Amino acid sequence: xxxxxxxxxYGASGNEEAxxxxxxxxxxxTGKIDYIKEDHLGxxxxxxxxxxxxxxxxxxxxxxxxxxxxxxxxxxxKLNVLPVGGVxxxxxxxxxxxxxxxxxxxxIPFKAIHLQKKDxxxxxxxxxxxxxxxxxxxKEAEARVCIGDYCHFYTSFEEYENRYIGKAFDDRAGCSIMxxxxxxxxxxxxxxxxxxxxxxxxxxxxxxxxxxxxxxPDAALILEGTTAGDNPELKKERWSTHLDNGPAINxxxxxxxxxxxxxxxxxxxxEDIKVPYQMKGRTxxxxxxxxxxxxxxxxxxxxxNVPARYIHSPVSVMxxxxxxxxxxxxxxxxxxxxxxxALEV
Amino acid sequence: MKELIRKLVxxxxxxxHEKGVHQAILKELEGHIDGYRYDNIGNLIVWKTGVAxxxxxxxxxxxxxxxxxxITHIDEKGFLRIDPVGGVNPxxxxxxxxxxxSKETHEMIKGICSYESETxxxxxxxxxxxxxxxxxxxxxxxxxxxxxxxxxxxxxGTYESPFIDQNGKLISKSMDDRIACAIIVQLFKELGKxxxxxxxxxxxxxxxxxxxxxxxxxxxxxxxxxxxxVTANSDTPKGFKRMDxxxxxxxAIKIKDKASISDGLVVDTLTNCAKENxxxxxxxVLLFGGTNAHGxxxxxxxxxxxxxxxxxxxxxxxxxxxDMNDVLNAVKLLKKVVE
Numbered sequence: 001x002x003x004x005x006x007x008x009x010y011g012a013s014g015n016e017e018a019x020x021x022x023x024x025x026x027x028x029x030t031g032k033i034d035y036i037k038e039d040h041l042g043x044x045x046x047x048x049x050x051x052x053x054x055x056x057x058x059x060x061x062x063x064x065x066x067x068x069x070x071x072x073x074x075x076x077x078k079l080n081v082l083p084v085g086g087v088x089x090x091x092x093x094x095x096x097x098x099x100x101x102x103x104x105x106x107x108i109p110f111k112a113i114h115l116q117k118k119d120x121x122x123x124x125x126x127x128x129x130x131x132x133x134x135x136x137x138x139k140e141a142e143a144r145v146c147i148g149d150y151c152h153f154y155t156s157f158e159e160y161e162n163r164y165i166g167k168a169f170d171d172r173a174g175c176s177i178m179x180x181x182x183x184x185x186x187x188x189x190x191x192x193x194x195x196x197x198x199x200x201x202x203x204x205x206x207x208x209x210x211x212x213x214x215x216x217p218d219a220a221l222i223l224e225g226t227t228a229g230d231n232p233e234l235k236k237e238r239w240s241t242h243l244d245n246g247p248a249i250n251x252x253x254x255x256x257x258x259x260x261x262x263x264x265x266x267x268x269x270x271e272d273i274k275v276p277y278q279m280k281g282r283t284x285x286x287x288x289x290x291x292x293x294x295x296x297x298x299x300x301x302x303x304x305n306v307p308a309r310y311i312h313s314p315v316s317v318m319x320x321x322x323x324x325x326x327x328x329x330x331x332x333x334x335x336x337x338x339x340x341x342a343l344e345v
Numbered sequence: 346m347k348e349l350i351r352k353l354v355x356x357x358x359x360x361x362h363e364k365g366v367h368q369a370i371l372k373e374l375e376g377h378i379d380g381y382r383y384d385n386i387g388n389l390i391v392w393k394t395g396v397a398x399x400x401x402x403x404x405x406x407x408x409x410x411x412x413x414x415x416i417t418h419i420d421e422k423g424f425l426r427i428d429p430v431g432g433v434n435p436x437x438x439x440x441x442x443x444x445x446x447s448k449e450t451h452e453m454i455k456g457i458c459s460y461e462s463e464t465x466x467x468x469x470x471x472x473x474x475x476x477x478x479x480x481x482x483x484x485x486x487x488x489x490x491x492x493x494x495x496x497x498x499x500x501x502g503t504y505e506s507p508f509i510d511q512n513g514k515l516i517s518k519s520m521d522d523r524i525a526c527a528i529i530v531q532l533f534k535e536l537g538k539x540x541x542x543x544x545x546x547x548x549x550x551x552x553x554x555x556x557x558x559x560x561x562x563x564x565x566x567x568x569x570x571x572x573x574x575v576t577a578n579s580d581t582p583k584g585f586k587r588m589d590x591x592x593x594x595x596x597a598i599k600i601k602d603k604a605s606i607s608d609g610l611v612v613d614t615l616t617n618c619a620k621e622n623x624x625x626x627x628x629x630v631l632l633f634g635g636t637n638a639h640g641x642x643x644x645x646x647x648x649x650x651x652x653x654x655x656x657x658x659x660x661x662x663x664x665x666x667x668d669m670n671d672v673l674n675a676v677k678l679l680k681k682v683v684e
Contacts, residue, residue, distance in 0.1 A: 218385075237418040237426045238478060251499035252415050252430060255554030257361025259386070263499070279498040281417045283428040290554070294640075298386040298560030 002026060002179050003157070003164060003323070006172040010098065010152040012067030012084045013203040019063040020044050023175060023197050030183050033195070041210050046195040048182070055191035055340045058217040058299070059181070059330070060208060060288055061174025061224070062201030065167070066312050068097065068131070068151035073142055077135030079106070081151055082126060085202030089124045091313040099133055100149035106131040153314035162244065164318045170311040171201065173318060174223030177306070177327050181334055190337045191218075201288055208288035209295035218340050219262060220301035221333060222289045223326075225318070226280060228309040239281055241307035243319040246276030247326040250303040252283040256290035259300035265342035266302055266333065273332045275325045280305060300343065304329060346531050346673070349373060350515060351508045353523040353530075357444055357453065359413030359430050359501040360550045363387060366409040366523070370530055370547055377533045378545075384564055388557045389547040393533065397540040403683045404544045404567035404648075405532070406558060406637045407525025408551035408574070411518070412661055413503040414443060416482075416496055423486030425456065428477055430501060431552030432661050435475040437504075441663050443482060445502035447495040454495045455505060456482040504663040513669055514592070520665035522551065524655050524672060525573035531676045536683070543683045551637055555604075558640025562648050569611060569649050570641035571682070573675065575665065576602075576629055576654035588632060590656045592668040595625030596675035599652035604635025605642055611651030618681040624674050629654050653679065 002022075011019035023044060027033050033046045044063075050056075066085035073079055079099070083089075093110040109132045111119060131151055135141035155167035178195050194215050199207035226248055229240040241248040249266055250258050270277040289301035306326045309317040333339045352373070358366040367389040371381065374391060381391040389409065395401070412431035419425055427443075429435075443456040461479045462468030471479045486492035509516040517523075529545045536543065544565050548557030551574075562570060576599070578584060580591040590597060598615045599607050619626040629652075641650035653675060658666040 235478070237420065249499075252361070252428070252501075252553070256556060257359075257430065257501075257550055257553055260361060279417075281498070283415060283417065283430075290556070293386050293550075293556050294559050296560075297563055298384060298388075298557075300386050 001176060003172060003176040006176050007157050007166040007168050011064055012150045012152055013064040013200045015150050016042055016063040016199045019175070020197065023063070023179065026179050027182065032182055032185050037214060039210050039214060041207050042199040043207050043211055044197040045211060045214060048189060048193045048195065050189045050191040050193060052191045056194065056215060056217040057191055057334065057340060058194045058196050058211060058215065058220045059178055059334065060196045060198060060220055060222050061178050062171045062198050062207070062288065063175060064200055064202050065170070066202050067153065070099065070145055070147050070149045070151065072147065073138050074130070075138050077137045077141040079131040079133065079141065079145065081129060081131055084150065086312050088312065089126055089129050092129055093124060095314045096154040097131060097151040098154050099131060099151045100145045102144065104133050104144050106133045106151060155315050159320070162320045164320060164323065165315060167314055167316065169306070169308040169316045169318050170225035171223070173225040173306045173308065173323065177223055177330055180327050181331050184331060189334045191340055193334055198288060205286060205288055205291040208291045212292065212296045212299060217299055219343060220289060220292045220299050221330070221339065222287050222301055222303045223330065224287055224303055224305045225308045225311060226305035227282070227285065227311055228307045229282065230309070241278055241280055241305065243307055243309065244321055245278040246322060247329050248278050248280040248305040248307050250280045250305070253290065253303065254284055254286040256286070256293055258289065258302050261342040262300060262302035262339065265338045266304060269332050269336065269338045270329050273328060275329050277329070346527065347510060347515065347669070349530060350524065350527045353527050354508055354517040354519050357446065357503040358410055359503050360410040360553045362501050363409035363547070363549045366526065367547060370526060373530050374533055384560060386557060386560050387549045388561045390561060390565065391533065391545045393536060393539050393543045395539050395541040401541040402544065402565065402567040403541055404546060404562070404565055404570040404641070405529050405679060406546045406548055406561070406570060406572045407529050408522045408557065408637060409526060409547040410550055410552050411503055411521065412552045413501055416498055416500045419489055419492050419496070419498060421489050423484070423488050423492035425482040425484065425492065425496065427480065427482055434661065435477055435480055437662050438480060439475060442505040443502050444505040445496050445500055448497065449494045453505070454484050456484045456502065458482050506663040514666050515669055516664050516666045518663050518665065520657055520667050521575040521660055524575060524667055528573055528672060528675050528679065532679050535676065535680060539683060541683055548637055555635065555637055555640040558637035559644040562641040562644040566645055567648060570638065571611060571679070572637040572641065572650065572652045574636040574652055574654055575657035575660055575667070576631055577634070577660060578656050578658045581658060588630065590627065590629055592656050592658065592666070593670055594627045594656070596671055596678055597627045597629035597654040597656055599629045599631065599654050602631035602634045602636065604639035605650070607638065607651030608649035610649045614682055615651070615653060615678065619678055622677070622681050624678045626678070
């Protein structure tokens with residue numbers, strides 16, 4: 001499992017180089033790929049020949065994570081930032097980030113509680129968010145960082161009992177599972193498989209469509225780390241997913257209804273191999289499945305998620321058993337013919 | 346043609362579940378088309394081949410899906426929670442019957458929508474601001490087990506409402522966009538030998554965000570794509586005062602909406618055909634909304650695209666109202682265009 005290292009790498013949208021370099025290394029090390037291709041946008045596509053070479057599945061996860069970008073350097077040396085992907089400013093106060101290629105340490109400042117009366121009741125918006133890199137003025141800050149530098153959350157990976165804790169599980173969990181699937185292959189998959197590690201999902205599904213320019217897959221299977229939202233104070237009916245209940249399957253998401261044939265194939269496969277699964281209870285949020293369905297000749301897709309609490313924040317929590325059940329399910333979908341056969345009905 | 350419209354609106358086909366409508370359409374078109382196929386994502390494409398030496402390709406699009414709901418949770422007592430599929434205002438759901446195809450019997454199970462109200466204050470608040478957190482659906486099941494016999498989480502459903510034919514108007518659910526499907530079917534039925542290739546696309550998943558159109562356009566690469574869709578009206582009490590769209594004034598040639606500006610070629614072709622043949626028409630500038638024309642414009646190197654609209658009252662409600670004359674004139678106009 002490569003989740004620890006993958007999650008600790010820095011790779012906000014448009015800055016996936018470090019993640020990609022590592023993935024490429026591992027893919028090569030497995031020695032199980034026929035060839036690797038990289039496109040102009042930066043997508044990494046690894047082709048694996050299958051038993052049935054008339055059909056092709058694209059297995060996809062995105063390499064990018066959400067983060068911040070420096071938009072202005074203030075006179076006092078603090079940095080103005082804007083979100084890259086969906087970030088809730090409320091989760092930022094007091095957190096650590098690393099800025100730019102030199103990985104300068106930064107802290108997102110806030111007023112100490114001693115100095116507050118009712119200020120803490122105010123919900124911060126982007127106008128209130130700065131990054132403090134300890135520079136005494138603009139000049140000193142400019143010597144270390146510049147406008148356009150990325151800020152990444154700084155969180156080390158940990159595990160205890162049935163939990164993984166770390167940042168960027170959306171979607172390094174998907175990347176890690178893909179590497180695990182590849183590594184575990186002792187025979188050819190049921191059909192050709194493209195392991196596609198794509199860029200810039202978080203800023204609007206920008207990368208994935210281009211994969212279809214190079215390959216002609218019959219269907220897509222998107223792997224994601226998705227919202228749990230199973231906080232006890234929320235109504236159970238409105239939870240998105242629940243940790244430990246197994247991989248979560250989408251049926252509807254923003255801008256796309258999951259292909260019913262593929263959806264059914266996933267459920268059938270999960271039941272065949274006796275892996276627990278759950279439906280994703282909320283229908284908001286998009287994935288690359290929506291992009292692939294609209295691009296070129298249209299590729300139908302479905303989504304399997306590892307649930308994670310507090311995604312799009314500096315720290316998220318995932319269940320080990322969910323991760324491993326998702327891995328088992330994805331393996332089965334790649335190694336048996338269920339998934340692409342479903343399209344023939 | 347009314348019977349055709351009734352047959353098509355009767356089918357319950359929310360986005361992603363267009364098969365029912367597709368089958369009904371194919372049955373109607375038997376003997377009237379030169380061929381059909383389904384593409385990768387499920388668009389139904391039918392065609393007639395042109396006899397001209399160098400035929401042009403015309404694409405006519407009507408989306409097969411309709412708005413609906415999807416079950417997101419089933420509780421211990423058998424009550425359902427739902428989310429919208431496409432633009433369903435929760436206000437529309439109160440007092441409306443919903444329908445889901447039963448897993449067990451394959452008959453349509455009906456559901457009634459209501460809202461949580463632990464106190465009078467709650468009731469007032471939730472009624473004034475209905476939203477999917479407070480809505481639930483009751484299919485009369487007394488337990489989770491009983492509900493699960495018919496439905497499951499991820500089960501899609503639609504409005505259920507009667508088809509009404511009254512005072513020259515037709516009223517039903519899913520006029521958006523079965524009226525376009527009916528127009529295209531009727532057109533193919535009436536077409537004899539055509540000089541140009543005519544493609545009818547009954548596209549999928551328009552309501553969740555224009556999914557099918559770009560794919561169909563990529564496959565067919567037509568010289569011109571015309572989306573046929575419903576549009577808003579301004580002719581009801583205190584209707585939109587910045588627009589001029591009236592039932593009965595003829596099919597509406599769209600100039601622009603929020604998602605696209607119609608290609609000049611399409612607007613001119615439609616306008617000239619209408620003028621030359623004395624077919625009534627109106628122009629449409631819509632302040633919001635979008636149609637599959639947007640999808641056709643963005644695929645390949647860009648397809649000249651536009652929309653022919655049927656002005657419709659109460660769009661996205663269970664009772665969408667169109668004027669029969671507008672429908673007949675739309676068929677007439679499109680026939681002239683492709684001939």
